[in-house]
Amino acid sequence: MRVLAFGCHPDDIEFSAAGTLALLAQRGWEVHLATMAGGEVGSPDLRPQDIRAKRLKEAAASAEVLGARYHYAGGHDLEIEYNQALRRQAVRVLREVDPQIVLTHPPTDYLLDHEETHRLVRNAAFIASVPLFDCGLPTRPMERIPYLYYWNAAGQADIFGRPLPVHFGVDVSSVMDTKVRMLAAHESQREWLRFINKWDAYIENMKEGTARDGKRIGRPMGECFLQHRGLGHPTDNILAKVLGDLCVSLEDSKGGTK
Template sequence: MAHPDDAEILCGGVLIRLGQLGWDVHIATAANGDCGSENLGREEIAAIRKQEGIAAAHSIGGTYHTLAEPDVNVVFDQATNRKAIDLFRQINPTLVITHPREDYMLDHEQTHLLARSAAFSFPIPNASSLPRLPNAHIPHLYYADPVEGKDPYTGQMVTPTTVIDISAQIDQKAEMLACHASQRDWLRAHHGMDEYLEAMKRFSAHRGSLIGVDYAEAFRQHLGHAFPENDLLAELLQ
């Protein structure tokens, strides 16, 4: 994902469920979160947000990584693409969730390109100088909802291919998101309520209404050439 807390908001429930099935869970961000404060300097807030990302991932038995690009400066260029491919080479993912191609800010859209490129490229022998595991292959690739579920160019809600029930995981998802205290505290002071968590729950409830459950997360599967086409999320998390 682009920033610390994006994964927790958009796919935290699914990550919890996969972890419960015994999967190794990795949360990676392209950016370091250095614009995530009204009062702190870039280095200070970036260090805080890295620790929050580590704590959130650890809370579900996962591992946090970051490419450490500066906020509002994530770009799909040769150097950052190389960093993403190298990270994928080390993790050797089977299933990847990233941002959709069209979202409310360009950090998300550029992260989409980086993740899509790395997913396709990391198994190619000459794509990275890092060792390639023998079982490396193009993973299943899914796009989480854009923020608020809206296509930013039309204002219409996007239509998912896969909707996963996270009703039993919603409290743990909230605890995971609450690890990002720097963002939660700022919104709590600004709104006079715990808007950070409430907004997440409202949208999860909205997606839950699509399948008649209390809370859900929605995704669109990438079905381009060479990518697996069976809906692995639906098969694993019916």
């Protein structure tokens, strides 16, 4: 019972999937958070290596709110690309955690860093069980291909401004305090945005996005997901089994989206 949320930058997971992770943690799941990048451009004045050191600590503190572990996959902000070095890093994280469930970015999002992370994590979820794929470290291949889910795009829209055809949403109304505490652990980003905007835009933006997903499922607060149902991955919805009524389907009987 292990779930891995694998995002691009420190704080992406907190915006899009932390509530679902909190619900899984409440139900006894071991939770892991990972990021491809280290937050190197997230400061107006610090050097990249200094803001990265700070942000990796903030990401670990956020994970700690859930009693979770944080993993850094070694990439840099605005330099994430689908290449061999990062393919290996993504597979290394997958093999180290060996999760039953993986959550990551959707295939379309406002930033190419996110889309490349999607490709890297999606690929890693599929090939981490291939024994002859060498990730550069003596890791054990995964024994199964995990359930794979994509959280909603930032701003709840694809690059053409359209809503994503999400399959279901998770009602996270009961764990919003936890979601806020996780995001607030990213102090450097919160302070930066507060300085620029003159209000607590960081936390409020997250609440607005979570409320938009909530509206889609008719609940106060929500997190919407697509499930990867391609060949090889399990296609039943384990999140619906684990979370019961909190998981609200958005599919109609013909497989379309409501």
